[in-house]
Structure formats: structure tokens, C-alpha cells
Amino acid sequence: MKKTLFILVAIVFALNLSSKAEDFSAVNSEGDTIYYNITSSVSPYTASITFKGSTYNTYTNEYSGSVTIPDSVQYNGNYYKVTSIYIGAFLNCTGLTSLTIPNSVTEIDGSAFKNCSGLTSVIIGNSVTSIGNSAFYNCSGLTSITIPNSVILIGNAAFYNCTSLTSIIIPNSVISIENSAFDNTSWYNSKPDGVVYINNVLYAYKGTMPANTTINVQSGTKCITGFAFANYSELTSITIPNSVTEIGWHAFYSCTGLTSIIIPNSITSIAQSTFSECTGLTSITIPSTVTNIGYQAFANTPYYNNMPDGLVYINNTLYAYKGTIPANTTINVQSGVISITDFAFYNQNQLISVTLPNSIVSIGKKSFSGCSGLNSITIPKNVNSIGDLAFENCINIDTIFFNAINCSYMGNSSFTTVFNQNDIETLIIGDSVQNIPDNAFLDCDSLSSITSKAINTPLVDKYSFWCVNKNIPFYVPCNSVSNYQSALYWSEFTNYIGFKIPQLIDTSICVGETYNFNGTILDSAGVYFYVNGCDSIILTLNITLIPDVPYDLSVYNITMNYVTVSWQGDADSYDIYRNDSLIVNVTDTIYVDNFSMQQGPTYHYNIKAKNNTGCESALSDTVWFAIIGVEDINIENTNIQTKLYPNPTNDKSTLEIEGLTSEADVMVYDMVGRLIQTHKVNQGTKHLDIDLSGYAKGVYNIKIVNESINQTKKLIVQ
Secondary structure, eight states, X not given: OOXXXXXXXXXXXXXXXXXXXXXXXXXXXXXOEEEEEEEESSSSOEEEEEOSSSSTTSSSOSSXXXXXXXXXXXXXXXXXXXXXXXXXXXXXOTTEEEEEOOTTOOEEOTTTTTTOTTOOEEEOOTTOOXXXXXXXXXXXXXXXXXXXXXXXEEOTTTTTTOTTOXXXXXXXXXXXXXXXXXXXXXXXXXXXXXXXXXXXXXXXXXXXXXTTEEEEOOTTOOEEOTTTTTTOTTEEEEEOOTTOOEEOTTTTTTOTTOOEEEOOTTOOEEOTTSSTTOTTOXXXXXXXXXXXXXXXXXXXXXXXXXXXXXXXXXXXXXXEEESOOOTTEEEEOOTTOOEEOTTTTTTOTXXXXXXOOTTOOEEOTTTTTTOTTOOEEEXXXXXXXXXXXXXXXXXXXXXXXXXXXXXXXXXXXXXXXXXXXXXXXXXXXOTTOXXXXXXXXTTOTTOOEEEEOOSSOOEEOTBTTTTOOTTSOEEEEGGGHHHHHHSTTGGGOOOEEEEOOOEEEEEEEETTOOEEETTEEEOSOEEEEEEETTEEEEEXXXXXXXXXXXXXXXXXXXXXXXXXXXXXXXXXXXXXXXXXXXXXXXXXXXXXXXXXXXXXXXXXXXXXXXXXXXXXXXXXXXXXXXXXXXXXXXXXXXXXXXXXXXXXXXXXXXXXXXXXXXXXXXXXXXXXXXXXXXXXXXXXXXXXXXXXXXXXXXXXXXXXXXXXXXXXXEEEEO
């Protein structure tokens, strides 16, 4: 079966078939050879410290002694800022004794210095914000460390088994510490039994817990670390303050003595297995602030077990499908759901179709993994996170439509994939794609063509297209061919073919108006095309009717401070003019003008109708009045009756006038406001012929003016 994968997301791509992990190496000022991966090949250029060879154990102890990491390095004529230390970069370097990390580095990845047992001194630059899982695991030679006040997160087992570590300075900036970060260090082992707080983190319960324990978490605590109370069956009650914003995974795992818990409304996410195996937990109060719930967060609790089989929704999260899905099942996820948890439909091979609402923003890890019966899925436009292996082994999927425009990442591991489908033949990358992660299309050796609609070359990771044939046709926008051919990793592909992406324009004009389409004047509705090299435009032109002129204009309730104006009409809104000046736009057909007037001067009003597309009528007839004494108001409704016919016209039109009581001027203005004709009409004149046969098509204004009349009508010449 042919497989086509459409990716219309904002996701990012990169690629290389090199057998080495490093992109280049350079010698620092102390004579040490350091290995780098390029993380940004455009300005500002950035790089990450990595290991030598194809895997972390290809070479051993490639770093030894005292190493100072530079803040920048020159390669191919460019200076690359060193911003991170990659996973396993110094793993098992037992000969490494001291290390200086510069201020340019913002992230230390997982296992970066794991098992560096000879490391005795580390200086961490003051720009590092996170220290990854097992970063200094089993660095048994370390005796002290100062964590800079830029660090926010310390990962799982970051300093685990650093047995000589007696002194740790942790700044108040750290608000998240993951489980076992400091376990089996002299620093932690010396702490007394009971609840251990580190800054504003509840790190763990240390030692043996007494029976029937009640714990009140101290106010100001922001985080409860993963596994903090795991397997403490003696815990029967806990109160969590509103200051807590994060509860780590497995935090209350197998707390069988807990029967109820209230989660504060400061919590937005419940992590994986947080309350799993709490076999006495019958009542859980979950606030509406919780929008994400991890895999098996409530597994084997009475709270979950008592729920009926089928789709389980908790707040606006699709938590799981409970039980076995019937054969040939189609599921419509309810509107308002924001996230789908990890493993939500894991191995539900009876599922053949699923419809997701536009409210979805995240799809969890392995959420549809093993759904072998699923043949298609559409990812909504608001999705911004797709977990690792979300569609792993969905072997019957013909098409995955990605409509998202904000998705910045798929998966969070460098060695896992979102799509584990090696029989996809056609890949279409949408025009808003920004990033495709490591291994996203690993071993997709059946790909026979790729189309990218992205004008700006997306970023790609080194192994995004590992083992993909680089000679297959690769279709890109014709103006972007050279960009793809020169971009990092995209340059591996050799068969680029340009195509045109049309610019789509959908617009409207009013009846009688024209539209300039690349030099062609259009006055009719339709679909128009323009092609010039790589430029291609498709115009959909709509014609909108002009609303009728308002009528029956009158003024009343006149005082020195206000006047009521009313009229008849059926337009979307109306512009009101006082003495030829626009004063307000209203939607009703009555308006009270709070305006301080004087005795003697004459005031007059006109109304113009407008619709929501911007088309407008001619001005209405005019109503005049003057206040000539406290009790003496003179109103003159100069509602002379006028008609223009035929209208629209091809050449000539007749202006019919009824009620003209004095001489007036009739002036004709073209589309840009130029006076092109003037006519004098006497009292009692009823007809005036207007000849525009020698003029261009368009809308003309016919204005009738004297000392008491100011009326305008539109004439359309076709």
C-alpha cells in the first residue's frame, strides 16, 4: 500500500550521513582537542560540546586532566558560540580531573559527566539554566560544588552517588529538583530523617515514616520532587498549599494509606504515575487548572477503577481509553479537550478512525502507538507538541495530515522517533514547517519523493533522514532551490526540482469600483491568474452591492444642547454628517446629537449608509434648521426628490428633480474627486441630462448645491 505523509506543521529538519557524531574538532588554548556539533549554521552561529566518534563509547577518555571549555570556537571562517554540553559528552572520562564551563553555556545535558570518578573540581558558568538527568552521576571524587544562581532545574539523579560530596551550594533560583538528584551523597546522608526541603522544593521523605502520618507541606513550597513519598504506605493524609506548582512523577506512588487528596489550583499538570497504585485512594479533587495528566497517573486506584469503560475525560484532558475498544471503532474526541495523555490509545488496534477537535494543543508520547487499524488522522492546527513515538507502528496509516502552524518540536529525545514507518513513499512538508527532530524519518528507505512547501529552509537534525535515498526527486518552491542546495544537511539531497507556489488573494470591491491587478483594471467578479517566472498570483474578486440611500430624514426634540435625528434604512451602519462634517457612525436609525447650538446659525444633517464590506451609499437628502429664538425654531426639510436613471448607465443619464424652490448648481465629480462638469438649473426645473459617454467606467458623484441644498448621488458608468 502506498503511504503518503503530509506534514503541515511548524516542526524543523536537519540531516547528515556522516558516521561521526562530531561536526568538527578544535584545539583549545591549553592544547586539548575538543569535539563539537553545530547547533546553528546561520548567524548567530552556535555549537555544542560532544564526544568523539559515532557513539559515546567509541573512544574512551578522549578528555582527561584539566579541561577549560572555550566560550567560542572558529570553524570554516565563522566563530561559533558554545552554548551547551551534549548528552554523554564526557561520559566515562575517568581521567578528567577538573573542568571549567564558560558563561556562554546555558545547558548541561543528561549524563554529560556521568562516571567521571576522577573529577574533583567543577566551575559552572553563571548562564547555565538546567543540569540534566545523571549529569554528574557517580562523580565520586567531587567534594564540593557551587551551583550558579542562573540554574532553575536540577535533573533526575544529577549528582547521585557522588559519595564524597559534602558541600553543595544551591541558589534560590532553583525551583525544580527531580528525584534522587542528591541521593547517596555525604551532603544528603547527613540530613536528619523526615521531610527534606531544599530551598522551596520538597525533595524527599528521608528514613522510616511513622504509622498514620499526616503531613502539612510548608507554605512557599513550589515543587514536590518525583518519588518524594513513593511506597510510604504509612502516609494517610497530606495538605498541599497553593504555592506548589509542580508535583513530580511517582511522587505518591503506592501510598496505599491515602484515601483522599485535594490538588491545589496552582497545579496545571499531573505527572506520570503520580498516584499510581494508591489502592485506597477513592477521592481526588482535581481543579480546572489541570490541563495535562501523565500516563497512568491514577492507575489501579479506586478513583479510576470505578469509572465506566470507554473514553475517560478529566477536565479538558483525554486521559485514556478504559477497557477494550470494540472492532472497527471510530472516535470523535469531544470539543474543548486540550491534551491527549501519553499512551492514551496504546495498542488499541481496533481503532480505525479518530477525529480530534481544534482545541487540542498537545498529543502525548506513544498516544497512538500500536494502533495498527488506524488508517488516517488529522492533527489540528493548534497542536504545538507531539510526543516521542506518538504514531509508532501505525502500519496501516496512509496519510497523516499536519495542519498545525505552531508546532516547534516532535518528541524530546535525540534517539527516538515520532514516525516509525519505513514504508512511507511520499512525504509532503507544509509551508509553515520549521523543525524536524532527530530520527523523525529514520530508515524511511521506501521514500520515493519529497515535497517541501516551506519557502524558508526548515532546520534539520543530523539523523532526521538517516538512510533515506538522497537522489530521489525533491520538490521545493522555485525561488528556494538554491537555499536548499546550500543549507546544512539539506545539501545532501542532489535532485532538487523547483515549482511555483501561487499567492492567493481573496478580496471584494463595491459595485462600480475597479481593481488594479498587476496593471489590468478589473470591474467584474471572477477568478484571475497572473504568472511571471516564479511569481504566481490567483485573485478571487468579489463584487459587493452598494446599500440604498437612507430616506425620510427628520430632526425633532430640538433644544440648545441636543437634537434627535432619525431616518429609514436597512444598512449595517450609518455615517452621520453635521454641516458636511462626519460626527459619528451608528448601527441604529435614530441618534441623539448632544451638541451645544447657538441662536441664529443654520445647521443641517445628512446620512450615508454603509455595509460591513466598506461599500457606502450616496448622501441622503438634507434637513436644515435654525434656532432664532428661545421658543422659535425654524426647520426646513429641503427633501427635494431626485432620481438618476438609468443607473448604472453606459453613457447618458437623466437627473429628475422635484421640489426645487430656487436656482441650484449641479456638479459632476469623477472617481478621484475632480470636477468634470457643471450645470445650472433654475427654480422649477425638473429634468437635466448628464452625458458621460466620453468618460471612463466607474463611479461618479452628482452634487446638487445652493444656499439650502447640499445633496449628492452616485452614478455608475459601465
